[in-house]
Amino acid sequence: MQYLLLIYDNEKARWNAPPAEREALHDEYKQLVGELVRDKIYVGGNPLQQSETASSVRVRDGKAQVTDGPFAETREQLGGYFLIEAPDMDAARKIAARMPGARNGTIEVRPILPMTM
Amino acid sequence: MQGAAAIADVFRAERARVLATTIRVCNGDFELAEEAVQDAFASALQRWPSEGTPDEPRGWLVTVARNKAIDQIRRRARLRELISIEEPGPDSSELDAPSVTDDRLRLIFTCCHPAIAAEAQVALTLRTLGGLTTEEIARAFLTSPVTMAQRLVRAKTKIRDARIPYEVPEQSQLAERTATVMSVIYLIFNEGYAATAGDEWLRKDLCHEAIRLGRLLVELIPDAPDPRGLLALMLLHDARRDTRTDDAGDVVLLEDQDRSRWDRAQIAEALALVPLALRGGGGPYGLEAAIAALHCSAARASDTDWAQIALLYAERYRRAPSPIVALNHAVAVAMAEGPAAGLALVEPLGHKLADYHLWHAARADLLRRLDRRNEAAKAYKQALALVGSDPERRFLERRLTEMGTVTKFTSSDS
Numbered sequence: 001m002q003y004l005l006l007i008y009d010n011e012k013a014r015w016n017a018p019p020a021e022r023e024a025l026h027d028e029y030k031q032l033v034g035e036l037v038r039d040k041i042y043v044g045g046n047p048l049q050q051s052e053t054a055s056s057v058r059v060r061d062g063k064a065q066v067t068d069g070p071f072a073e074t075r076e077q078l079g080g081y082f083l084i085e086a087p088d089m090d091a092a093r094k095i096a097a098r099m100p101g102a103r104n105g106t107i108e109v110r111p112i113l114p115m116t117m
Numbered sequence: 118m119q120g121a122a123a124i125a126d127v128f129r130a131e132r133a134r135v136l137a138t139t140i141r142v143c144n145g146d147f148e149l150a151e152e153a154v155q156d157a158f159a160s161a162l163q164r165w166p167s168e169g170t171p172d173e174p175r176g177w178l179v180t181v182a183r184n185k186a187i188d189q190i191r192r193r194a195r196l197r198e199l200i201s202i203e204e205p206g207p208d209s210s211e212l213d214a215p216s217v218t219d220d221r222l223r224l225i226f227t228c229c230h231p232a233i234a235a236e237a238q239v240a241l242t243l244r245t246l247g248g249l250t251t252e253e254i255a256r257a258f259l260t261s262p263v264t265m266a267q268r269l270v271r272a273k274t275k276i277r278d279a280r281i282p283y284e285v286p287e288q289s290q291l292a293e294r295t296a297t298v299m300s301v302i303y304l305i306f307n308e309g310y311a312a313t314a315g316d317e318w319l320r321k322d323l324c325h326e327a328i329r330l331g332r333l334l335v336e337l338i339p340d341a342p343d344p345r346g347l348l349a350l351m352l353l354h355d356a357r358r359d360t361r362t363d364d365a366g367d368v369v370l371l372e373d374q375d376r377s378r379w380d381r382a383q384i385a386e387a388l389a390l391v392p393l394a395l396r397g398g399g400g401p402y403g404l405e406a407a408i409a410a411l412h413c414s415a416a417r418a419s420d421t422d423w424a425q426i427a428l429l430y431a432e433r434y435r436r437a438p439s440p441i442v443a444l445n446h447a448v449a450v451a452m453a454e455g456p457a458a459g460l461a462l463v464e465p466l467g468h469k470l471a472d473y474h475l476w477h478a479a480r481a482d483l484l485r486r487l488d489r490r491n492e493a494a495k496a497y498k499q500a501l502a503l504v505g506s507d508p509e510r511r512f513l514e515r516r517l518t519e520m521g522t523v524t525k526f527t528s529s530d531s
Contacts, residue, residue, distance in 0.1 A: 071313075088282040089232055096489050111279040 009105025
């Protein structure tokens with residue numbers, strides 16, 4: 001079963017951190033991805049550009065409306081995600097707890113709804 | 118041949134076990150398992166009166182429920198082919214696998230899984246392991262049956278869709294997860310014990326359900342001391358429940374309670390559990406039970422071993438510091454060494470407990486005993502401004518009135 005691990009944190013604090021700190025964080029993620037690939041848990045993942053780069057699109061009455069910024073203003077912003085393969089919620093939560101973003105942000109663990117297209 | 122009433126007794130006694138095993142057979146699908154168990158009970162009502170009650174009613178019910186569940190899974194599989202949505206199917210190799218672990222242990226850990234909201238943990242535990250209907254749980258928690266039913270459905274859906282495992286947690290997680298189970302059981306107990314709103318009869322029922330679940334946890338995890346502590350604590354509190362309020366519904370303090378009306382048999386059962394609960398130093402429930410045990414074994418309030426109680430609170434504080442435990446410790450010290458010693462410990466807690474009515478009430482009581490009536494009256498007023506329940510309010514008002522008789526000539530600080 002697949003789970004999406006959504007990394008929410010204070011993106012300003014992270015982007016404005018000193019270069020050495022950002023590099024250390026990057027290395028930590030790289031190492032974790034390495035371990036998850038080795039253990040055949042990792043399916044995919046990416047960091048995201050800052051939320052101010054986002055556009056939100058809605059189609060209403062057949063017309064597409066585009067607004068600047070993310071869907072909701074929140075204290076913590078979506079900063080990246082992992083897609084993993086795990087036997088159950090407990091296993092997925094354990095992976096989430098290993099993510100550096102869990103220390104000062106929040107990892108939302110969402111089960112994937114499998115669909116055949 | 119058995120009548121419907123006797124069959125109903127079998128259901129009541131066996132429902133949790135039958136359901137717990139059927140959920141495992143259904144791969145953790147609570148909804149499916151509940152339907153199947155319902156169907157199995159319906160079959161029993163139809164067949165047992167004429168065919169006779171089977172030698173092993175539980176085994177019979179589990180087998181019938183499992184077959185009903187498999188039928189349902191097959192029907193769903195056909196439906197799935199039609200709409201082509203992939204759904205995790207049952208692992209048929211596990212259907213017949215015998216289980217060494219009591220399935221009720223899996224059930225209680227899954228109901229109290231940390232990924233489930235606290236209020237839903239409570240509802241799910243009561244619904245599946247306890248004997249209460251959705252309507253009864255709704256009434257006990259002062260909510261509508263519709264809301265409660267939705268809460269239960271959401272929790273069950275989450276267990277299925279997020280694949281919350283139907284397993285006893287591994288050793289490294291066991292202590293933490295057991296602590297969650299215990300907090301759910303204690304929450305159920307307190308809802309019945311401490312709440313002042315709602316149906317009195319149902320609240321008593323909640324206490325008994327919590328005690329039953331506590332017994333079950335002791336039976337299922339016999340090596341852990343703290344579940345014994347929790348059970349002892351609940352038994353001791355419950356043994357005093359009828360003496361805590363008078364006929365008018367007003368609070369009767371521990372020291373004024375009619376000790377002859379305490380349930381001695383229940384206290385004796387709890388006292389036997391306490392030494393086991395304290396093995397290895399004792400967890401929070403064990404220590405709390407030891408304190409309650411000292412209260413319950415004093416023949417008169419004046420015989421209470423307050424020095425020992427103060428030591429136990431100090432130990433609790435050392436393990437898990439909290440201002441509430443510190444306040445209890447201070448009150449015990451006041452009883453053992455006098456109000457001045459207690460007050461010296463109560464005062465510094467003010468910056469943390471300024472919004473807590475019992476801090477003001479404890480302080481007021483110590484000032485009263487030191488005959489500093491004017492300050493006491495002021496503290497009672499502050500407690501009254503924060504108190505929530507009516508019986509407590511009436512108690513504080515009575516005390517304040519007692520102080521009032523002298524405030525007129527010592528008004529310097531009022």
